[in-house]
Amino acid sequence: MADPYKPRAAFAPWDRRELPGIFSVEDSARRVGNYKWLEMRLFESLGGWVATVPELDVKLVLGRHCYHHAWHAELMDKRLPELREMDTDRLCEAPNPEMEAFVEALREPEAPEHTIEKLVGVFRVLLPRKIAAYTYHLNGTSRITDSPTQRSLGFMLQDEFEDWREGEMLLQSLIETPEEVDRATRRQAELEKLILAAGGISGPGSLGPIVATEGASL
Amino acid sequence: MRKQLPPDMLARDSRFVRTSIMDQVMDPRNQKIGERDLGSARLQPERPAAADRARNLMHGIFTGEIQALEGAGRTTFDFDDDEAPFALKLDMARQCWDESRHVEISVKLGDWMGTEIGEYSEAVFLYEAACAPDPVLRLCGVNRALEGLAIDVFNTMKEFGDSSGDPVLEFCEDWMLADEVTHVKMGSDWLRRMTKDDPERLEKALEFQRTVDKLFSLGGFRGETEDNPIQLARNFRSMAGFSTDEIDEIAELAAQAKRDAEALVAGSS
Amino acid sequence: MSVTLIPAEFTLVKFDADEVRAIIDRTIAEVSFPADVDVTIEVDEVLPHPLTASVVEIVDGAAKLWFTGGCFESPQRQTGLSPDNTRVELGAGLLRAKDRLVGGFENAPADEELDERQRTIWDAYAEGRLAALGYPVRVQRRRYTFRLYGGFNDLADAEFERLWSGASLTWDELATMADALAEADTRPERKKSIRKESLRRIAPV
Known part of the structure; x- marks a missing residue:
């Protein structure tokens, strides 16, 4: 049996976690606040849309996904005080007015004939943006100092990937004609332009520095 | 998307046919059937047409779950952050998932029992309880009245599954019953928290619940006698946070609803 | 063969008696019901869906079939007729009457x-x-x-x-x-x- 008192390294050879990360406490908190705000707006929209979509399978999926995003909001809400933000409402905000405008446009469709528009907004525009921003945060923050955020983002990303796949499959099953392809792409383009103007789900820098200079090491 | 979606805007596919509660109340057969002695109205395998009655009820559960899903979903959306606490919205989102699963279970049970989606007409009076503009009233209407009715219905169906030896029905209803007890408890807890310092709002909410509970008793549909197909599930209601006095009150409201319906039928003859 | 529908006109439900008679005639032909047997179809229109029930009797060589109105009623439209349900319920009743008439069911209780x-x-x-x-x-x-x-x-x-x-x-x-x-x-x-x-x-x- 190995000597239990023999000194061993704190980090096993396969544990490659490093310090520091690219986010300060404040940076991480600001993003977490943006995420909470967005997840709230998203679960509210999905919950509201449940009654407006006639397709039974879509109705049930929206009901299920509504809870996924509510849980994400709850995870982010619980993380905020741990990032020194005791007023969890203060940072629960859109990163900029452009993001507010995007969300407003995202949740605008109501008519029962507009299921494609509703789903395109969520599954072809917003979820890919969320996956991108969460992945950037997950990869960039310190796996030691900000591990709790990382852990939550990991859970959230798992939902996002699975929900995206399910939503995309629903869309592919709903789009049956060239005209509906046009509707979907038109809707996607409208919303892409709005979220582009917002700079992503946590504003400019959602995926990293806006301008990368030669030799910069981040 | 607007806040407050009226019941006539609930979206359904072409299989669904809507009916109004007045169609049932004003059915000319009501008085005549009252003259017949049909015996116990309880849903039991020994009763006449038990299979078709169970299928009918199963479809009612299915559409009721859709409306409960829609009601919970609308509560996440209809109220701004200053009107409904964040934690309340989280609970409603959780309820959305639960109701969504209940719809799925109901569809599977419908398949098992030979019921087709849309086979029976749908009345939207359950969703109507989810249209109150005050979130506290809505909680009373949905979580305490509607979900309370669900406890009674699921318990009745569970007992039917048990007494008929149907392993699938009994299993599914028992699981759904567990969720409904949670939802009712959720409503009871939020009612207390949100009206802690506002007795007037509490009384208004409870009055709304009484109205809805009476409506949900549907002229004798629910109660504690052999005349009631759906039996009041006292033990599960108690588990969900209803006091004995509150359950007694619902029992009395149900009896009153039956008397009212009988008077209405007598008056229309 | 005579075919009688009771009641001749419906008053409590919105069943068109002529439509019901047409369904009866069609069903009698489709199930190859004995051509020389009189048939009486009685519908108790007071009893609604889902109270479904039927009784088949052979009385003095004639077939008497009794149904609740619920057997023929549309579950989607209160008091309305469901032609499909009517065909199935009538067909099943007529086949059971035919069983009793053509042999092999002499020992069947009422x-x-x-x-x-x-x-x-x-x-x-x-x-x-x-x-x-x-x-x-x-x-x-x-x-x-x-x-x-x-x-x-x-x-x-x-x-x-x-x-x-x-x-x-x-x-x-x-x-x-x-x-x-x-x-x-x-x-x-x-x-x-x-x-x-x-x-x-x-x-x-």
Whole structure:
């Protein structure tokens, strides 16, 4: 049996976690606040849309996904005080007015004939943006100092990937004609332009520095 | 998307046919059937047409779950952050998932029992309880009245599954019953928290619940006698946070609803 | 052959008596009902869906069929007629009447003396034949009813498939099946049954 008192390294050879990360406490908190705000707006929209979509399978999926995003909001809400933000409402905000405008446009469709528009907004525009921003945060923050955020983002990303796949499959099953392809792409383009103007789900820098200079090491 | 979606805007596919509660109340057969002695109205395998009655009820559960899903979903959306606490919205989102699963279970049970989606007409009076503009009233209407009715219905169906030896029905209803007890408890807890310092709002909410509970008793549909197909599930209601006095009150409201319906039928003859 | 519909006109439900008569005529032809037998179809329009029940009797060589209004009613439109349900219920009733008329069912008790298991078996046998004729029957609906009264077990499922396959059977074979199902049924003995047919007994004459 190995000597239990023999000194061993704190980090096993396969544990490659490093310090520091690219986010300060404040940076991480600001993003977490943006995420909470967005997840709230998203679960509210999905919950509201449940009654407006006639397709039974879509109705049930929206009901299920509504809870996924509510849980994400709850995870982010619980993380905020741990990032020194005791007023969890203060940072629960859109990163900029452009993001507010995007969300407003995202949740605008109501008519029962507009299921494609509703789903395109969520599954072809917003979820890919969320996956991108969460992945950037997950990869960039310190796996030691900000591990709790990382852990939550990991859970959230798992939902996002699975929900995206399910939503995309629903869309592919709903789009049956060239005209509906046009509707979907038109809707996607409208919303892409709005979220582009917002700079992503946590504003400019959602995926990293806006301008990368030669030799910069981040 | 607007806040407050009226019941006539609930979206359904072409299989669904809507009916109004007045169609049932004003059915000319009501008085005549009252003259017949049909015996116990309880849903039991020994009763006449038990299979078709169970299928009918199963479809009612299915559409009721859709409306409960829609009601919970609308509560996440209809109220701004200053009107409904964040934690309340989280609970409603959780309820959305639960109701969504209940719809799925109901569809599977419908398949098992030979019921087709849309086979029976749908009345939207359950969703109507989810249209109150005050979130506290809505909680009373949905979580305490509607979900309370669900406890009674699921318990009745569970007992039917048990007494008929149907392993699938009994299993599914028992699981759904567990969720409904949670939802009712959720409503009871939020009612207390949100009206802690506002007795007037509490009384208004409870009055709304009484109205809805009476409506949900549907002229004798629910109660504690052999005349009631759906039996009041006292033990599960108690588990969900209803006091004995509150359950007694619902029992009395149900009896009153039956008397009212009988008077209405007598008056229309 | 004479065909009589009672009542001649419906007053409590929105059934068009001419439409019902047309369905009766069509169904009589489709199930090859004996051409020389008079038929009376009585509909108790007071009893709504889902109170479905029927009674078949052969009286002095004539077929008398009694149905609750619920058998013909549309579950989607209160007091409205469902032509599909009407065809199936009528077809099943006429096939059971035909069974009693053409032989092989001489030993069958009167409908109101059948126990639930026997009646359920006969109903499944009738609907299976309607399925073969292309009627809009719903196999899972009938299978659930069969399980409810025959038992939720493999034997009941196998016997249901035999009935549904359209094999030609006699009352004695159906009765033997009922006995076998009773033996295989491990559920506790129920309270004394109030059969579907009791709905007719409470009907005012």
